[in-house]
Amino acid sequence: MKTFSKGKVGVLFTVFVAQVLLLVDSTNGAGDEYLEHFRGFANDLISKTKDTTEATETKPGLHLFNPFGIGILLAHINEQVWNVSTVGIPEALHTQKKLIAKEYTQLLRQFRRRQFRISNTVYSRFANLTRPMAFDQFLTHIINLDFTNQTAEFFDSFNSFIDSGTKGYLNNEIVPKLLWRKIFENTTMGSYLNTLYYKGSWEQPWSNIGDKPFNYDSLVPFLETRGEFKVVETANISAVVLNIQDPGKEVIFFKSASFLDTPRLHEEFLKVQANQSLWSMQNLTVQVPAINATNMARHHLGLAHMGVNQTFCLINITDPQEFYYTQQPITQGNHFEISATHLELASASGTLVNYQSDDVNINDLEFAEDYYDDDYDVLETEPELDDIEEHVNSRQFKNQERQRIRRATPSKLLGGCGRPSETGASKLSTTQNQIRTITKQGKSSKMLVFDTPFSWIFRDEEIGEVFYGHVSSLCQFNKASNAIFTSPTHAWLHDVFKVAFWKCIA
Numbered sequence: 001m002k003t004f005s006k007g008k009v010g011v012l013f014t015v016f017v018a019q020v021l022l023l024v025d026s027t028n029g030a031g032d033e034y035l036e037h038f039r040g041f042a043n044d045l046i047s048k049t050k051d052t053t054e055a056t057e058t059k060p061g062l063h064l065f066n067p068f069g070i071g072i073l074l075a076h077i078n079e080q081v082w083n084v085s086t087v088g089i090p091e092a093l094h095t096q097k098k099l100i101a102k103e104y105t106q107l108l109r110q111f112r113r114r115q116f117r118i119s120n121t122v123y124s125r126f127a128n129l130t131r132p133m134a135f136d137q138f139l140t141h142i143i144n145l146d147f148t149n150q151t152a153e154f155f156d157s158f159n160s161f162i163d164s165g166t167k168g169y170l171n172n173e174i175v176p177k178l179l180w181r182k183i184f185e186n187t188t189m190g191s192y193l194n195t196l197y198y199k200g201s202w203e204q205p206w207s208n209i210g211d212k213p214f215n216y217d218s219l220v221p222f223l224e225t226r227g228e229f230k231v232v233e234t235a236n237i238s239a240v241v242l243n244i245q246d247p248g249k250e251v252i253f254f255k256s257a258s259f260l261d262t263p264r265l266h267e268e269f270l271k272v273q274a275n276q277s278l279w280s281m282q283n284l285t286v287q288v289p290a291i292n293a294t295n296m297a298r299h300h301l302g303l304a305h306m307g308v309n310q311t312f313c314l315i316n317i318t319d320p321q322e323f324y325y326t327q328q329p330i331t332q333g334n335h336f337e338i339s340a341t342h343l344e345l346a347s348a349s350g351t352l353v354n355y356q357s358d359d360v361n362i363n364d365l366e367f368a369e370d371y372y373d374d375d376y377d378v379l380e381t382e383p384e385l386d387d388i389e390e391h392v393n394s395r396q397f398k399n400q401e402r403q404r405i406r407r408a409t410p411s412k413l414l415g416g417c418g419r420p421s422e423t424g425a426s427k428l429s430t431t432q433n434q435i436r437t438i439t440k441q442g443k444s445s446k447m448l449v450f451d452t453p454f455s456w457i458f459r460d461e462e463i464g465e466v467f468y469g470h471v472s473s474l475c476q477f478n479k480a481s482n483a484i485f486t487s488p489t490h491a492w493l494h495d496v497f498k499v500a501f502w503k504c505i506a
C-alpha cells in the first residue's frame with residue numbers, strides 16, 4: 001500500500017516537475033521578445049532626448065526616467081477608449097499593434113513578480129466609456145468623475161492615487177496645487193495615470209562621509225562604500241556595479257572623462273555593457289552623492305521623433321474649429337533616493353485627453369494674491385504666461401530660470417549648494433581621472449569618485465533597465481528645489497510649470 005502511494009506520488013511529482021519546467025521554459029524561451037521590445041523602446045526614449053528642445057524637467061540639473069511608465073501609457077492609449085490616433089505607437093514600442101496589449105500584460109506581470117508596485121487608473125468624465133479587455137489584464141481601475149461638477153471628489157481621488165502609489169513622495173508634486181483646475185477643464189474628457197514604486201536594501205551598506213564638492217559649483221553630502229565590485233574602465237567610460245539585496249537587482253553608476261551628454265553616455269555604456277571581456281572584479285572605494293531628488297518631466301516631442309507624431313498635441317491648422325480628441329503631453333514625476341542603507345524610487349506618469357484643444361488656455365490663469373511677494377522682482381515684470389509658454393521650450397529657458405533663481409535665492413549657502421573652497425576645488429580636479437590609485441601609509445588602493453556629471457541605471461536582471469538617471473549640476477538642481485520652498489514666487493512659478501507640463505504648450 002505504502003509503496004503504491006509512494007509510486008503514485010512519484011509519478012505526480014514527475015508530472016508536476018515537467019509542468020514547472022514547461023512553465024519555466026515558456027517564460028524564458030521565445031516568449032521573452034516582449035522584454036527585448038521594451039528594452040528597444042527604453043533605449044530609444046533616452047537617445048531621442050538629444051533631438052528635442054523640450055524642457056525635460058522642472059528643475060534643471062538632474063534627469064530621471066521611468067520608461068515603463070511611458071510605455072504602459074502608450075499601451076493604454078492604443079486601446080482607443082477615446083478616438084486618438086495611434087499612428088506610430090506599435091513601431092515606437094518595437095512591436096505590432098495586435099501584440100501591444102499582450103506584451104504589456106506580460107511586462108506588467110514581470111514588474112510585479114520582480115517586487116515593483118504598479119497601479120494603473122483611467123479617469124473618465126462620462127460614464128459611457130467602454131472598458132477594453134486589455135484593461136482587465138492591466139488591472140486598470142476606471143473611475144468616473146466629472147471634474148466640472150464633482151471637483152473636490154475628483155481632486156481627492158486623483159491625488160490619493162498618486163499618493164498611495166508613490167508612498168507619498170509625489171503627492172502634490174506633479175499636480176498643480178492652486179492652478180490644478182487649469183489642467184482639468186471643460187474640454188478634458190479623461191486621463192490616464194500610473195504609478196511605480198520600489199524600495200530595496202544595498203547588499204553592501206554605504207557610510208555617510210559628509211559634504212564634498214561636486215562639479216566645482218556645489219558642496220553636497222556624499223556616501224562611500226568599499227568592497228569587491230564589478231568594474232569597467234575604457235578610454236571613454238568608467239562604471240561600477242552595486243548590488244541590491246533583492247536577487248538580480250543592481251545599480252550601475254557610470255561617467256565619462258570627456259563629459260558626454262546623457263544620450264551619448266548611455267550609448268557608450270550600452271556598448272561596454274554588452275562586452276563581458278571588458279569587465280573585471282576589483283577592490284575599490286566608491287563615492288557617490290547621496291541623491292535624494294524629486295523632479296518632473298514631460299514627454300511628447302521625443303515620442304514624435306520616434307514616429308508617434310499624430311497622437312499628442314495635434315492641432316488642425318487648416319481647420320482649427322474642427323472637433324477631435326487630442327492627447328496632451330505625458331507628464332512624469334519621479335523620486336529617487338540613495339541612502340546609506342536603501343535605494344527607493346517612486347514614479348507617477350499621467351496624460352489627459354481633451355476634446356478639440358487648439359485654444360490653450362494658459363493665458364487665463366488667475367493670479368492668486370498671496371503669491372505676490374514684494375521682495376522678488378519676478379512678478380513685477382508681469383508674469384506674462386505667454387512668456388512662460390515661450391520659455392518652456394526655448395533654449396534659453398534654463399539660463400533664464402537660472403537667473404530668476406539666482407535673483408530670488410538668498411546668497412548664503414543653501415542646502416548644500418555653494419562654491420566649494422579653493423582646496424575643495426583643487427582636490428576635485430585631481431579626481432577627474434577615472435579610477436585612481438591612492439597610496440596611504442605605503443598601502444595602495446583604488447578609488448572611483450562620482451564628483452563630476454554621471455549617470456546611473458537601476459537594473460533588474462529579468463527586465464533590464466528599469467530606471468535611468470543623470471546628474472549634470474546638483475547646484476542648479478538644489479537651488480531650484482530650495483527656491484520653491486523658500487520663495488512663494490517660485491512656489492507659484494513651479495505651479496505654473498506644472499500646468500505647462502500637462503498641456504500642449506509650444
Ligand SMILES: *[C@@H]1O[C@H](CO)[C@@H](O)[C@H](O)[C@H]1NC(C)=O
Nearest residue numbers: 082083084085322323324325
Ligand atoms: C476617429 O478619428 C478619426 C480622425 O479624426 C476620424 O476619421 C474617425 O471617423 C473617428 N472615428 C470615430 C469612431 O469617431
Ligand SMILES: *[C@@H]1O[C@H](CO)[C@@H](O)[C@H](O)[C@H]1NC(C)=O
Nearest residue numbers: 081082125126127128129130
Ligand atoms: C459619452 O457621453 C458624452 C456626453 O454625453 C459624449 O459627448 C461622448 O461622445 C460619449 N462618448 C461615447 C464614446 O459615446
Ligand SMILES: *[C@@H]1O[C@H](CO)[C@@H](O)[C@H](O)[C@H]1NC(C)=O
Nearest residue numbers: 125126127145146148149150
Ligand atoms: C455631474 O455631471 C454628470 C454629467 O456630466 C452627471 O452624470 C452627474 O450626475 C453629475 N454629478 C453631480 C454630482 O451633479
Ligand SMILES: *[C@@H]1O[C@H](CO)[C@@H](O)[C@H](O)[C@H]1NC(C)=O
Nearest residue numbers: 147148149185186187361364
Ligand atoms: C465650463 O462648463 C461649465 C459648466 O458646464 C460652464 O459654466 C463654464 O462656462 C464652462 N467654461 C468654459 C470656459 O467653457
Ligand SMILES: *[C@@H]1O[C@H](CO)[C@@H](O)[C@H](O)[C@H]1NC(C)=O
Nearest residue numbers: 234235236237260264268271
Ligand atoms: C570613444 O568615443 C568616441 C566618440 O563617441 C568614439 O569614436 C570611440 O570609438 C570611443 N572609443 C571606444 C574605445 O569606445
Ligand SMILES: *[C@@H]1O[C@H](CO)[C@@H](O)[C@H](O)[C@H]1NC(C)=O
Nearest residue numbers: 234271272274275276277278
Ligand atoms: C570587447 O572588448 C575587447 C577589448 O577592448 C575587444 O578586443 C573586443 O573586440 C570587444 N568585443 C566586441 C564584441 O566588441
Ligand SMILES: *[C@@H]1O[C@H](CO)[C@@H](O)[C@H](O)[C@H]1NC(C)=O
Nearest residue numbers: 227228229280281282283284
Ligand atoms: C580583494 O581583497 C580581498 C581581501 O584583501 C582579497 O582576498 C581579494 O582577492 C581581492 N580581490 C581582487 C579582485 O583583487
Ligand SMILES: *[C@@H]1O[C@H](CO)[C@@H](O)[C@H](O)[C@H]1NC(C)=O
Nearest residue numbers: 169292293294335337338339
Ligand atoms: C529625502 O527627501 C524627502 C523629501 O522629498 C524627505 O522626506 C526625506 O527625509 C529625505 N531623505 C533623506 C535621507 O534626507
Ligand SMILES: *[C@@H]1O[C@H](CO)[C@@H](O)[C@H](O)[C@H]1NC(C)=O
Nearest residue numbers: 088304305306307308309310
Ligand atoms: C511622422 O513620422 C513618420 C515616421 O517617422 C514620418 O514619416 C512622417 O513624416 C512624420 N510626420 C510628421 C507630420 O512629422
Ligand SMILES: *[C@@H]1O[C@H](CO)[C@@H](O)[C@H](O)[C@H]1NC(C)=O
Nearest residue numbers: 315316317318319320322324
Ligand atoms: C483638418 O481639417 C480639414 C478641414 O476640415 C480636413 O479636411 C482635414 O482632413 C483635417 N486634418 C486632419 C489631420 O484631421
